[in-house]
Amino acid sequence: AALQENLDKKLFGQHLVSKVVVKAVRGFLNNTKAKKPLALSLHGWTGTGKNFVSKIVAESIYKRGLQSKYVHQFVATLHFPHAHSINLYKDQLQSWIRGNVSICPRSLFIFDEMDKMHAGLIDSIKPFLDYYELLDGVSYRQAIFIFLSNAGAEKITEVALDFWRNGRTREDIQLTDIQNALSVSVFNNKNSGFWHSTLIDRNLIDYFIPFLPLEYKHVKMCVRVEIESRGYAVDEDIVSRIADEMTYFPREERIYSDKGCKTVDAKLDYYYD
Numbered sequence: 001a002a003l004q005e006n007l008d009k010k011l012f013g014q015h016l017v018s019k020v021v022v023k024a025v026r027g028f029l030n031n032t033k034a035k036k037p038l039a040l041s042l043h044g045w046t047g048t049g050k051n052f053v054s055k056i057v058a059e060s061i062y063k064r065g066l067q068s069k070y071v072h073q074f075v076a077t078l079h080f081p082h083a084h085s086i087n088l089y090k091d092q093l094q095s096w097i098r099g100n101v102s103i104c105p106r107s108l109f110i111f112d113e114m115d116k117m118h119a120g121l122i123d124s125i126k127p128f129l130d131y132y133e134l135l136d137g138v139s140y141r142q143a144i145f146i147f148l149s150n151a152g153a154e155k156i157t158e159v160a161l162d163f164w165r166n167g168r169t170r171e172d173i174q175l176t177d178i179q180n181a182l183s184v185s186v187f188n189n190k191n192s193g194f195w196h197s198t199l200i201d202r203n204l205i206d207y208f209i210p211f212l213p214l215e216y217k218h219v220k221m222c223v224r225v226e227i228e229s230r231g232y233a234v235d236e237d238i239v240s241r242i243a244d245e246m247t248y249f250p251r252e253e254r255i256y257s258d259k260g261c262k263t264v265d266a267k268l269d270y271y272y273d
Contacts, residue, residue, distance in 0.1 A: 003060035010056070010225060011049050012261075013218035015171050016178075017042075020209050025057060028144070036131050037143040039204060041114075041194075043152040043182060044211025047260020050148045054110050057146065061108065070104045072096070076113035076193065083118050090124035097128055098138060105142040114149035117193025122147075129204040147205070151192035155185040156210045157256065164255060170212055178210045213256035219243045222261035226268055242267045 003025060007018040021040070028038040042050040055066055062068035074080070080089045100107045111122070128140045159178050160170060186192055186208065187200045199205055214222075223239045245267060248254035 003056065006056045006060065007053070011053065012221040013170065013214050014049055014053075014211055016173065016175055017049065017053060017209055017211060020175060020207055021053060021057065024207055025060070025144075029061070034141045036204070037129055037140050037145055039129050039145045039147070039199070039206050041147040041149065041186070041205050041208050042211060043149050043186065043208060044156055045150060045153045045213055045256075045258075045260060047257070047262030048211035048214055049260070050211055051112065054146050054148060057144075058108055058110075061106070061144075068108075070100070070106065071108045071110070072100060073110045073112065076111070076117040080117060080121060086118050086121055089118075089121055093121070093124055094128075097125060097140075097143075098136075101128070101140055101143050102138050105139060106144075108144045108146070110146045110148070111193075112148045114147045114193045115151040115189075115191060119190070119193060119195040119197075122193050123198045126198050126202070126204065129199060130202070147194075149186065149192065149194070151189045151194065152182045152186045152208070152210070153213075155181050157213050159210075160212050161250070161255075170215075173212070175207075175210075179208050182208045182210055213249075214260045215255060216243055216246075216248070216257070219246055219257050219261060219264070222264045223268070226264050227272075230268070230272060232272060238271050242271075 004022050007022065011018060024038060024040060028034060042053060044050060058068065058071050059065035062071060065071070066073070097109065114122070127135055128143070129145060133139065156178060159173065159181070163170060163173055183200055186194045187196060189195055194200055220239050220243045223242045224234050227234050227238070242264065247258045249256055249258055
């Protein structure tokens with residue numbers, strides 16, 4: 001219930017995300033006979049809510065959210081920076097996952113910046129995501145894996161723009177309109193950690209979840225929530241000014257925010273010392 005409530009209150013313009021994440025996570029947690037771990041791959045431009053959603057998922061499962069010792073975050077550029085060390089990273093990653101799932105079967109692993117990860121590295125965790133009952137005496141079937149990536153964002157925007165230009169609302173977009181094209185786009189993206197990955201090839205990722213680019217009205221929603229979270233009354237003049245300061249694309253139509261809601265927090269610092 002908390003997961004649904006938080007997404008409804010704090011995530012804007014992402015009807016597909018709310019629907020799929022709640023169904024997937026709730027269904028998985030209630031399934032006592034899961035055949036494999038849950039694997040979700042979140043895709044979209046910066047500032048559309050990917051990190052935010054992974055945070056809300058963690059908070060809905062663990063009392064301490066992202067601070068829980070059972071939640072493990074990996075950032076590609078921080079934890080796996082050097083291409084020449086890929087074999088070392090593979091060993092470390094396998095050991096880390098094996099060790100933590102042995103301690104807590106319901107562990108959550110979040111992989112950020114998948115679009116900056118060295119190709120081939122993520123395939124080292126393929127056995128843990130597969131349909132095995134036990135691997136060396138350990139079951140991984142209760143674990144959750146969430147991947148965050150900008151890869152595929154162009155494809156998502158393409159679909160959203162097609163709907164807009166044909167006079168249809170973004171709420172008309174269904175997962176079936178994007179998911180297959182998105183997985184193919186990510187699989188064939190040479191600048192992605194999922195490039196020709198066996199995780200995609202073997203259908204081990206349960207959902208490719210598209211985060212649609214945010215419109216002007218969604219940026220204003222983000223600004224209002226941020227102002228309220230700081231304890232101030234909402235000033236619509238400031239809300240509009242901050243939304244107007246953002247840059248939008250495509251250049252002619254100016255529909256979508258370049259950075260989503262990413263810089264809202266910093267821009268508010270200018271108005272509220």
